Amino acid sequence: MDVFSDPLNVDVYVTGFLWILRLTAAGAFFALVLGVVLAGMRVSPVPVLRGFGAAWVNIFRNTPLTLIVFFCYFGLYSTLGLSIVDDIDMNNFWLGVIGLAVYTAAFVCEAIRSGINTIPAGQAEAARAVGMSFLQTLTIIVLPQAGRAVIAPLGSIFIALCKNATIVGTIGLMESSNAMKELINANGDAVIPIFLVFAGTFAVVLIPTGYGFGWLANRLAVKR
Structure with a gap:
């Protein structure tokens, strides 16, 4: 662990993980917004919107994230x-945020769509019966319930996003994987300690996050 007694090495380590946290936060925000819009398209009564949403999901879910970031x-x-x-x-x-967001939004869309499918059809029919439009029904009746139903899946998606954020290092950003590579290149005799510190940091951050999403999902679950 002598390698981390050097303030310069500590600065490289901290800087790398700060970039990861920024990428995760920004990517998760835009992926969530875009994913909700795409989910609305997937269940829309307009065929063109349904087709666009389906095409987006099928294309980006089946394209490697590395290729998207490279593009x-x-x-x-x-x-x-x-x-x-x-x-x-x-x-x-x-x-990098653009690449992460458009890729992750496809998975967010499908998670939210699965939540929408758990809502009894009678609720949408009742909303239409009182004169509510599709958009009003979706935003006021359906999405609030669907969101509560898919907290745990969304948590898994955002945890995966945090790990996927290391791919942005391939375009030159000094995130954690590049920081680890730099420290290993400068301290070849400390490969294992460096690896353990970086892997341990991800574990320390993501394991409690997973439990937190699980607790929140149970806390806000819709009782049927």
Whole structure:
């Protein structure tokens, strides 16, 4: 553990995990928003919207995340010149967030759609009978109940997102996997301790998070 007695090495370690937390938070937020919209499309009475939602889910669920992140960097940034901010690290961060969000949104969509399918059809029929539109029925009646029903699956998706965020290191962001690689390259005799510290940090963060989502799911479960 002598490697972590050096403040510079500690700074590399902390910086790497701070980038992971930022990627996870931003990616989860945009994936949740996009996933809810896609889930609404999947159950929409409009065929075009249903087709778009289904195409999005099938394409992104079956495309490796690495390819999506590479496309965001080499396609959007290098080829098309999409520059979100001037700072290179922040630009790579937002490109990574785009890749994580569009990929994870496909899984969020299916989780929410499964929750929507647990709502008795009679509730939607009653809402339509009193004159509520599809959008009103979805946002006021269906989604609040569906959201409570899929907290545990969403927790698993966001935990996977946190681990998937390390892939953004492939486009140059100094997140935890790149930080670990840098420390191993500089301290070749301490490979195992470095690995254990990084793996242990993920475990310390994600295991309680999983239990927290499980507790919240039981706490907010819809009693039928």
